[in-house]
Amino acid sequence: MEIRKIEENIFRFLMILSTIIISSTLFMIVYTLFSKGFGSLSWDMISKIPEGGFYIGKGGGILNAIVGSIYITLGSTFLGLLVSLPIVIYINVYAKRNATIATLTRLSSDILFGIPSIVYGAFGFTIMVYMGLKTSLLAGIITVTLMIIPILVRAIDEVVRVVPEDMSNAVFALGGTRYESAKIILRQSIPGIVTAILLSFGRAIGDAACVLFTAGFTDSIPTSLEQPAATLPLSIFFQLSSPIQEVQNRAYAAAVILTIIVLIINIAAKTASKNLSKNKI
Amino acid sequence: MPTSTNTIRLRSLNKKSTQKQLLKVMRSFQKFCRVAFSPTVKNKRLLKDRFVNKTFLAFTLLSISMVVLIAIGLFYKSIPLLDSTSLSNLLLSSEWKPFKEAFGFYSFIVGTLWVTAISIIIALPLSLLTGIYLSEYAHVRVRKLVLPLIELLSGIPPVLYGVWGVLVIVPLIQDRIAPHFVEFTTGYSVLAGGVVLAIMIFPLIISIIIEVFDNIPQDLRNASLSLGATQWQTIKKVVLRKSFDGIIAAVVLAISRAFGETIAVLMVCGNLAQIPQTVFDSGYPLPALIANNYGEMMSIPMYDSALMFAALLLFVIIFLFNTISRVILYRIEKRNT
Numbered sequence: 001m002e003i004r005k006i007e008e009n010i011f012r013f014l015m016i017l018s019t020i021i022i023s024s025t026l027f028m029i030v031y032t033l034f035s036k037g038f039g040s041l042s043w044d045m046i047s048k049i050p051e052g053g054f055y056i057g058k059g060g061g062i063l064n065a066i067v068g069s070i071y072i073t074l075g076s077t078f079l080g081l082l083v084s085l086p087i088v089i090y091i092n093v094y095a096k097r098n099a100t101i102a103t104l105t106r107l108s109s110d111i112l113f114g115i116p117s118i119v120y121g122a123f124g125f126t127i128m129v130y131m132g133l134k135t136s137l138l139a140g141i142i143t144v145t146l147m148i149i150p151i152l153v154r155a156i157d158e159v160v161r162v163v164p165e166d167m168s169n170a171v172f173a174l175g176g177t178r179y180e181s182a183k184i185i186l187r188q189s190i191p192g193i194v195t196a197i198l199l200s201f202g203r204a205i206g207d208a209a210c211v212l213f214t215a216g217f218t219d220s221i222p223t224s225l226e227q228p229a230a231t232l233p234l235s236i237f238f239q240l241s242s243p244i245q246e247v248q249n250r251a252y253a254a255a256v257i258l259t260i261i262v263l264i265i266n267i268a269a270k271t272a273s274k275n276l277s278k279n280k281i
Numbered sequence: 282m283p284t285s286t287n288t289i290r291l292r293s294l295n296k297k298s299t300q301k302q303l304l305k306v307m308r309s310f311q312k313f314c315r316v317a318f319s320p321t322v323k324n325k326r327l328l329k330d331r332f333v334n335k336t337f338l339a340f341t342l343l344s345i346s347m348v349v350l351i352a353i354g355l356f357y358k359s360i361p362l363l364d365s366t367s368l369s370n371l372l373l374s375s376e377w378k379p380f381k382e383a384f385g386f387y388s389f390i391v392g393t394l395w396v397t398a399i400s401i402i403i404a405l406p407l408s409l410l411t412g413i414y415l416s417e418y419a420h421v422r423v424r425k426l427v428l429p430l431i432e433l434l435s436g437i438p439p440v441l442y443g444v445w446g447v448l449v450i451v452p453l454i455q456d457r458i459a460p461h462f463v464e465f466t467t468g469y470s471v472l473a474g475g476v477v478l479a480i481m482i483f484p485l486i487i488s489i490i491i492e493v494f495d496n497i498p499q500d501l502r503n504a505s506l507s508l509g510a511t512q513w514q515t516i517k518k519v520v521l522r523k524s525f526d527g528i529i530a531a532v533v534l535a536i537s538r539a540f541g542e543t544i545a546v547l548m549v550c551g552n553l554a555q556i557p558q559t560v561f562d563s564g565y566p567l568p569a570l571i572a573n574n575y576g577e578m579m580s581i582p583m584y585d586s587a588l589m590f591a592a593l594l595l596f597v598i599i600f601l602f603n604t605i606s607r608v609i610l611y612r613i614e615k616r617n618t
Contacts, residue, residue, distance in 0.1 A: 021407060026430050087341045108344065108348050111604055111607060112348060115351070115599055126354040180330075206440065208543075240444060
């Protein structure tokens with residue numbers, strides 16, 4: 001056999017090998033988490049808040065963290081959508097085609113997307129001190145919102161961009177304003193927006209470094225915006241650093257819960273973009 | 282007499298003209314009011330459009346200035362530290378004694394570099410090969426099967442990677458790998474951090490590489506293949522060469538992602554403020570430093586300033602890396618449209 005044929009085969013083998021390695025990591029991770037944590041999973045885990053002595057192995061659950069995470073995620077996704085939809089509409093409908101401001105917005109949100117969450121956490125902490133807030137649900141929501149705005153802008157922009165120009169031209173031909181054409185365009189890109197929301201949801205619920213500074217941690221469920229809130233990733237992190245076996249087991253169980261939530265959100269995002277886009281032109 | 286009648290006439294005329302003028306003014310005012318506040322549909326819509334234009338522009342400008350705002354906020358907080366210690370001292374000294382107000386970031390910077398370098402060394406060949414396979418060799422069905430898996434991988438929260446690292450990678454290093462090389466290690470090491478980070482950056486590198494490869498015109502490949510080159514030769518001599526800048530951009534982006542990753546690294550790296558001598562030593566990357574010490578931050582003077590400086594350092598480096606790679610990627614995109 002020629003030497004280049006051998007080379008071809010060697011590299012093809014290496015490629016298939018690395019593809020298998022990379023695609024199996026997901027299964028490895030999910031399998032490890034499930035096999036370790038499934039045994040400690042109980043109804044108490046998701047229905048009770050920590051009782052006294054929870055962190056030395058006594059009864060209770062992590063309902064506080066689940067609820068706190070959901071509060072922060074819902075609040076920040078809502079706020080983030082309020083800010084990012086106008087931005088996307090502006091750069092796609094109001095700004096001229098290929099205007100500098102549109103490119104600049106895309107570039108800056110790409111860059112902000114790459115900024116690690118710990119930096120957002122530190123920045124959120126600075127804002128918090130500046131505004132005189134304490135670690136609270138509100139500060140957590142604001143920080144996470146800042147973090148997910150770039151994700152939302154980029155993801156929504158991707159779908160709004162490919163809506164055919166004919167659509168807005170038709171609106172203009174009927175005497176519509178740009179605002180009215182924006183409404184039509186948005187209606188057309190609802191599947192993409194749903195996917196974007198779910199993606200940012202997944203990112204917000206899994207992030208720990210961002211809320212570490214700002215949302216604090218507590219054993220009770222927050223009843224107002226000024227109270228600190230626990231989050232699921234931080235709850236896993238704190239329980240895992242405990243030397244007591246039972247507490248560590250609960251951390252694994254909490255990891256299973258988080259895995260299930262994240263997988264559901266991500267798969268929902270996939271199917272949403274597939275199914276909702278059926279009525280697209 | 283006639284003069285007087287004349288004046289009267291003039292006066293009345295004057296009066297009439299002023300009345301007319303007044304009417305005119307009033308009418309135009311009415312018209313203005315109709316334009317501004319009238320319920321007639323058309324103008325209200327125009328006003329709405331204009332209002333939306335201005336507010337949305339404000340939002341957009343705000344989002345662009347976010348980058349600057351973060352930099353200013355962090356810089357403002359780290360001024361006290363920068364005033365008391367020189368920049369070179371901060372970056373090159375490894376003396377870390379918060380109580381004596383000695384803040385040298387050298388060992389943390391080296392820790393970050395170790396972890397990042399290990400993760401890139403592991404991740405780049407694997408994800409490059411996978412990217413080539415998926416875009417050049419694999420059947421569409423394989424691609425449709427594997428790509429969603431990789432996307433799911435990118436959706437897994439860092440803390441779960443950390444848990445997995447503690448459960449799998451750390452014992453693996455402690456029991457199986459390290460004993461061949463060093464006498465003792467806990468397994469919590471920069472190698473563990475690098476492996477976990479490598480898995481976290483796979484999806485990022487692969488998705489960019491596939492995008493870059495897809496942008497290369499098929500004609501170039503066909504030309505090479507028609508000259509009798511094998512597929513691998515075509516990839517090596519044409520595709521890889523043509524997509525060199527895109528691969529660089531992907532690597533730079535991956536570096537900056539690895540640089541800032543916090544929780545996962547915090548859980549597996551050991552967090553000892555020392556300069557690692559081998560890959561089996563513990564390290565203490567910058568993000569882990571920030572996350573680990575937020576509790577004591579407010580109780581020791583200058584400590585919060587030092588941590589904010591660490592965040593600023595991360596921000597500046599990652600901002601530069603991100604900008605470079607994004608500009609490269611934008612250029613590639615522009616070249617192909």
